[in-house]
Amino acid sequence: MPPESAPPVPPAPAPAGQRIGLGRLVLTWLLVVAASAVALRLADALPRAALNLPRGVTRAADVAELERASGRRMPMPAYFPDTIAWPPADARLHTSGSAAIWCRQREGRDTALIVATAPRGARGVADQVLPASVELQREQAVRGNRALAVSRVRDADGAVWQQVQWQSAAQIVLVRYRGTLDELLKIAGSVND
């Protein structure tokens, strides 16, 4: 045992070979911060990936909740083909304000009709609330007092959809239908916007 009057033992500095210099200190810090950021991003994406929801999109339980969340009325077509099931299978809202309802075919599980809106002044309906698609063709048309953008799009499964989009007094309205253009124009024409 050392003499009792011995001075306090100083902390042992790390040997030169095991000392962590300033450069390595900062590099390690950067790596940990970057790894933490990546891990957090991945953890954030997990539930969206599991539910197939893009970033910024939330689901609403029904049309009423969608209207409350978006702050806008959802335009409903008065003409609704018998082949389309009601209520909608999905109601989605994007942080940009875009909202959409997805309706399935009465027979089968495929989505066949989408009605979407975006706030007036927006560039258009956010892609995140619509199924992934590629535009094949686009034309301008006038029907009644509406200036329409009529287009054909192909979805990820290769199916071709007809789509019309116009600007009402309150919002941008988009209707996408997996069927004939005539049927789509009948649906769109019956929308009270």
Added chain:
Amino acid sequence: MIAAAGQAILHATVAALVIEALVRLWRVEDPGERLALRALAIGAPIVLTTAYLAAAPWRSAPWFTDRWALFAGANWNHVHVSGVGFATAAGLALSAAGTALYLRDAVPFLADRFVRAVPDDGLPEGHPAWARVARALASVPDAVGPRPSTVTVLDLEAPVLLCTGVDRTAIVVSTGTIARLDDEALRAALAHEVAHLAARDPLTGWWLMAARTLQFFNPVVQIVARQAIQDIERRADLAVAARGQGAPLAEAVHRLSSVADVHSDLALPSERGHLGDRLLASAHRRAVDARCQLLLENHRPQVQPHRAGRLLLTGAAVAVLLFLVV
């Protein structure tokens, strides 16, 4: 309220994991520095989470969570568990676990101080037990720390050995402790308590308990606070081991930790009770064995340079990451 509690738990988790990674990668062995870093993890949900919620409530707005946030807890509410959002369910379950962990430690801590199940009056100074403690205390090297203001020797079979007080310091020891330790072990055990007083650890203990009380629902804070207590113990152990008394202190730790109903920071619960208790006790036993092993090896932690820089970088990392976690 549940959302704020959930965010505090989330923030504590992120802070604790980042700090633990940095402690390991930077090879921080000095218990004083470990304690300072863990204080960041404990303080972050109290200071930063509160500040962010008050000063930047827009962090929960969709434009922020969508574009800037690294992690938004609310996204996990899209996944439902029995009709309840996963984030909400996890927040409730973790809050219950945190409260249980808090009560498990807070009740004995407060009972030791306010409703102590031991006599208030100590033995008179002329008593042989008191004289033995006084001799042992007098032989503790001055370098370990100043002597306590008072020493109380309790006539009690259960082992008691603890220090209290910040300005008016005191060491409380029972005849049950004295009977179980030889002179060398008693001297080392008292030196350990003197080292606690020199480092003002009773005050640190109150700070820790205050932080744990504010975050009683936060299981991560409760766990990190336990790690901080281990750091405090390790620091006091080192002060004693540095005087060459590591082996007798290990003997004292070993003897007191094997006794039931012990009131001392030198001891941990003995194995008894339900399976859960036995599992915890088993973990505690391993912790005691590891502590004794370190004392016997007289392992001195290596101190890395740039301590202030490490604290600054860690604080910055925690502040930035937590701002982006909502």
